[in-house]
Structures are given as structure tokens and as C-alpha cells.
Amino acid sequence: MGKKTIHVSDFTGQLLGPDDEVVKVVVLEHPDLVAGPVQLDATPVEVENIDDAALDVAVVEIHDRHGGGEPRRVVLTASEFDTMATDVPMAQLLRTAERVRPPKARRSPEKVDYGTIDHAGKPHRGRVTEEEARLVREHLDEVNKRLADAGIRQVDPVDPEHAARYGFPAAD
Structure with missing residues (x-):
């Protein structure tokens, strides 16, 4: 007995032939994503306009007492975030703001x-x-x-x- 594998687009259900190009789309964050990143298969035509639909966003972390010691991550449009700067333009504020250094990686858990x-x-x-x-x-x-x-x-x-x-x- 043999097995035959067929590939279909996860977006449209369109049957993909053996010579068709398959585009891998990895979903990193989505409100309905519950168990970490997932991979979807698509055709090049299905994702060709994805860059046009992309939003200019700002991803920020809020470090306050409401997070229980953990920062809250918030994604908002860049234009909405820009309106928060009322003294100087956001572009200038971002150029002159204090840099955040990533935490140093630990060499080994214990000697x-x-x-x-x-x-x-x-x-x-x-x-x-x-x-x-x-x-x-x-x-x-x-x-x-x-x-x-x-x-x-x-x-x-x-x-x-x-x-x-x-x-x-x-x-x-």
C-alpha cells in the first residue's frame, strides 16, 4: 500500500500541484493564537498584497504596577502612538531617548x-x-x-x- 500526500493552501483550500511554489507564512502573534507560533501554507498570489496591507505599528511595553511585575505588551498604530508626544515630534523624541540594553545572557545556570x-x-x-x-x-x-x-x-x-x-x- 502506498501513501499520497496532497498539499492545499491553508488560506483558500486551493489544491497545490507538485510543481507549484508554496509560501510559508509563520503567524507569530494573533488574538486567536493560543499555543505559540503556527505555520500556514499559501500560494505566492495569495500573499502578494500582504505588504500593501501591512500597518505601520508601534509595539511598546508598559512597565507599571498593574502588570504584577511583568511588562504589558501593546501594539498600536504608529500614528496613534505619535500623537502621544505633544512637546516635541515623536521622531525627534525617539532619536534622543535613552537606549534600552537587552538583559545580559547568563553563561550557565550554575557552576x-x-x-x-x-x-x-x-x-x-x-x-x-x-x-x-x-x-x-x-x-x-x-x-x-x-x-x-x-x-x-x-x-x-x-x-x-x-x-x-x-x-x-x-x-x-
Whole structure:
């Protein structure tokens, strides 16, 4: 048994042939959109006038006590927003206004402490502290069981690299 896939325009229901160009339209925001962005398929003809229909809008965030600590996002026509500036024209106000810097991205949620029994012996590029080495030497079976359960290489005290890294006596 075989399967046959047919493509139709999401806007008009028009059947799209195998050689027809399909335009992907991603809806980012819409009052009826409840579960995040969606993708719609269309023909080039169906979306050719979309730029002509586009509105000049201003998207603003309102940071006040009514948002419960979260800003409210508001979309309004640019001309409606422009009328809010009564002292100087909005274009001038926007050129001279204070810039907002985006929040700095965090490197990592938290640093791993290899000097604890939960992380001692895990491979890492940093320097092995005396505390980590002591934990590995004193709790080798427990450390190796945890590493094996996680699918990570185990610490081998006869391996010259591991012996040097964790302070095991050199093998004769």
C-alpha cells in the first residue's frame, strides 16, 4: 500500500500541484493564537498584497504596577502612538531617548562543584582540587558506580593520567 500526500493552501483550500511554489507564512502573534507560533501554507498570489496591507505599528511595553511585575505588551498604530508626544515630534523624541540594553545572557545556570561527592571524578577541563582528589581516593567505589550509572568513564587508579590527576600512588 502506498501513501499520497496532497498539499492545499491553508488560506483558500486551493489544491497545490507538485510543481507549484508554496509560501510559508509563520503567524507569530494573533488574538486567536493560543499555543505559540503556527505555520500556514499559501500560494505566492495569495500573499502578494500582504505588504500593501501591512500597518505601520508601534509595539511598546508598559512597565507599571498593574502588570504584577511583568511588562504589558501593546501594539498600536504608529500614528496613534505619535500623537502621544505633544512637546516635541515623536521622531525627534525617539532619536534622543535613552537606549534600552537587552538583559545580559547568563553563561550557565550554575557552576558544577567537583569538590562534592555528587560530581567528584567527572571528566572536566579544570584543575582537580585537593578536595575532589581526596573524595575520589576515599570513595572510589561509590564514585565509579555513579560514573558507570551515568555512562561516564570510570576512574582507574592504575591509569598514569588518573593516578596523577587524583593523587593515587604510582603503580610499580
